[in-house]
Amino acid sequence: METIADFEIQHSQFLDPQGEPQDTLPAFAEDADSLRAMYASMLLARIFDTKAVNLQRTGKLGTYASCLGHEASHVGIGAAMRPEDCLAPSYREYGAMLWRGVQMHEILLYWGGDERGSDFAGPRHDFPFCVPIATQCLHAAGAAMAYQLRGEPRCAVSINGDGGTSEGAFYEALNMAGAKKLPVVFMVINNKWAISVPLELQTASRTLAQKAVAAGIPGIQVDGNDVIAVRHWVERALERARRGEGPTLIETLTYRLSDHTTADDASRYRPREEVETARKLEPLIRLRRYMETRGLWNDEREQACRAEAIEAVDRAVERYINTPRAPVTAMFDYLFANLPPGLVAQRERAVRRAGGGAH
Secondary structure (H helix, E strand, O other): OOOOOOOOOOOOEEEOOOOOOOOOOOOHHHHHHHHHHHHHHHHHHHHHHHHHHHHHOOOOOOOOOOOOOOOHHHHHHHHHOOOOEEEEEEOOOOHHHOOOOOOOHHHHHHOOOOOOHHOOOOOOOOOOOOOOOHHHHHHHHHHHHHHHHHOOOOOOEEEOOOOOOHHHHHHHHHHHHHHHHEEEEEEEEOOOOEEOEHHHHHHHOOOOEEEHHHHHOEEEEOOOOOOOHHHHHHHHHHHHHHOOOEEEEEEEOOOOOOOOOOOHHHHHHHHHHHHHHHHHOHHHHHHHHHHOOOOOHHHHHHHHHHHHHHHHHHHHHHHHHHOOOHHHHHHOOOOOOOOOOOHHHHHHHHHHHHOOOOO
């Protein structure tokens, strides 16, 4: 008997939970402005997230998916991408989306039930929120194939949760991307829980990064609470893709500190001790400590950054609250060039029930 294939999965971390370097840092981590920008974006995402949950709890927003604890994974992805690249998110990657130019009021509109929130003013070529699990992986692979056929030096990035790696669409996307050497990066944000299903009940794999092996592509696991590690490896994967060397799968290890959504109660299935342990590893603490050690951050900068973020979030909320409601006909008017007869009748009924007008 002979071994015809062998593989290993490496884990990467640059900053430990105390903000101490564990390896030689990449060049961008020596740039004070880059570090401050990433921290400010992570802080903005957290303040926005807190406000959005409060809006939902007071009846001013629909069901909302929190990103608490994911900030480093999301901002690291956004910071690594070029503007011309394409992001195919799932439904909680606000840090990446905000970095790429999506507006906070657009995110609020979406979760408020207004599809105009998906019409991004910023990255027009990015995909909107994707609630069906793992289908965005296929979208990213399709976009990457288009770039390849056109000879464009662009890449696509999909973001998927650990639960999504159990979906057929995930494997199909990886298989096609590997076979065609597509310029795409598959991000798996492993937050340990697929709603109430723990990772160990989803898969027997020791890592999710090793699921790349079956597709014949590289896979790596990184500390998802270390924004420097996430950005570094996403940048390397994108460089590889642009050289025509094909896709990469990156698993980021983090933790969902919040409920799955505001319709969930995670205390029913997660041990309190597990959550409290995870809080000590969360991403903002380690980057702030590292910057403070280097003399790049202090309490004065922290308060100024926080105040600026709060003001920006408040402006976004005001814009969201004051956005006129879409007409009731909007749910009919953007799917077909010519409405089928059944929907014509439904549209007419909806207008009548709205008082004879379109609103």
